[in-house]
Amino acid sequence: xxxxxxxxxxxxxxxxxxQINCTYQTSGFNGLFWYQQHAGEAPTFLSYNVLxxxxxxxxxxxxxxxxxxxxxxxxxxxxxxxxxxxLCAVNRDDKIIFGKGTRLHILP
Amino acid sequence: ETGVTQSPTHLIKTRxxxxxxxxxxxxxxxxxxxxxxxxxxxxxxxxxxxxxxENGRGNFPPRFSGxxxxxxxxxxxVNALELDDSALYLCASSSDRDSGNTIxxxxxxxxxxx
Numbered sequence: 001x002x003x004x005x006x007x008x009x010x011x012x013x014x015x016x017x018x019q020i021n022c023t024y025q026t027s028g029f030n031g032l033f034w035y036q037q038h039a040g041e042a043p044t045f046l047s048y049n050v051l052x053x054x055x056x057x058x059x060x061x062x063x064x065x066x067x068x069x070x071x072x073x074x075x076x077x078x079x080x081x082x083x084x085x086x087l088c089a090v091n092r093d094d095k096i097i098f099g100k101g102t103r104l105h106i107l108p
Numbered sequence: 109e110t111g112v113t114q115s116p117t118h119l120i121k122t123r124x125x126x127x128x129x130x131x132x133x134x135x136x137x138x139x140x141x142x143x144x145x146x147x148x149x150x151x152x153x154x155x156x157x158x159x160x161x162e163n164g165r166g167n168f169p170p171r172f173s174g175x176x177x178x179x180x181x182x183x184x185x186v187n188a189l190e191l192d193d194s195a196l197y198l199c200a201s202s203s204d205r206d207s208g209n210t211i212x213x214x215x216x217x218x219x220x221x222x
Contacts, residue, residue, distance in 0.1 A: 033211075042198060042213045043151070087150055095164050096141065096200065096211065098150035 004099035006088050011105045012078055020073045020102045022088030026066065030091040034062050034073045037085045037101065046073070046086075080106050111135060112201050114214035121189050121221050129184040129217045131199030137212075139163070140182040142174060143198040145216075151198055157182055158204070186219075194221045 003025040012018040024032070031050040035043035049055060049064035049071065061074040073086055085101040111134040121127050133140050139158045143151035153166035157176035171187040180201075186193055196218050202211040 042196075042216045044213075045211070089150075093164070094204075095153055095156055097153055098143070100150040 004088055004090055004097060006086075006099045006102045008100070009103045009105065011107060012075075013107050014078055014080060016078050017074065017076050018078060018104065020075075020086050020088075020104070022071045022073075022099060024069050024071075024088070024090050024099075026069045028092040029066065029069075030094065032062075032064055032071050033087075033089040033091065033096065034060075034071075035087040035089060035098075037087060039084075043087055048091075075104075078106050080108065082106055112199060112212045112214035114197075114199050114217050116217060117215065118218045119220070121219065123189055123191060123221055125189050125221075126185065126187045127189060127219060129186075129197050129199075129219070130181070131183070131201070131214055132181045133199075133201030134203075134212050137201040137203045138180050139202045139204060140176055140180065141200045141202070142182070142184045143200065144168070144193075145196040145198060146192075147195070154184065189221045191221050194219060 006022045033048050034046040036046050037043040047062040049062050052066055054063045059076045064071045083106045085103050087101045088099040089096045113132045115130045141156040142154040145151040154168050155165040156163045160176045173185045176182045196216045198216045199214045200211050
């Protein structure tokens with residue numbers, strides 16, 4: 001996905017915290033999205049970071065460091081319904097370019 | 109509900125055939141982007157249309173083509189279908205007047221080529 005790198009799979013336990021990392025090339029960067037995608041469904045928007053720092057939205061938080069080309073999505077108090085793929089996507093010259101996604105498995 | 113509708117939702121085509129997928133964008137949105145998502149992969153950018161003109165293209169061959177109409181709805185056409193074209197095709201609409209986080213995806217069209 002045009003040098004957007006994120007782990008292929010992760011496993012975590014219900015009630016725990018998990019951090020999904022994403023690195024990207026910084027050329028033409030306008031912002032960074034995180035999307036959630038359940039199997040067989042379209043992606044749904046979680047967050048959009050333009051400036052450096054942490055943005056919190058309920059159980060989900062997203063962090064961005066533009067100088068390092070690095071972001072993470074933090075999921076707290078994991079629930080079984082959080083089992084999904086999480087897509088990191090870069091707004092590059094007003095086109096959204098996606099990584100390959102991270103499949104998150106939640107164990108009871 | 110995002111206000112972006114795609115049709116058909118599912119279809120099966122034979123190798124070598126042609127297919128047209130349709131997308132109605134969110135009201136007020138003048139930009140439509142198309143993505144191909146193969147099983148287990150992230151969406152891959154095909155192209156974007158802005159005010160009826162192609163405005164950027166990903167690494168897809170010319171047999172992938174598109175249109176945008178005056179009402180900003182859009183079509184994706186794929187000629188000479190190949191087995192590897194089997195995928196979920198996603199349409200996303202946005203407006204050049206809004207910030208980047210107002211980008212809405214449709215539910216997608218599942219294409220199977222046999």
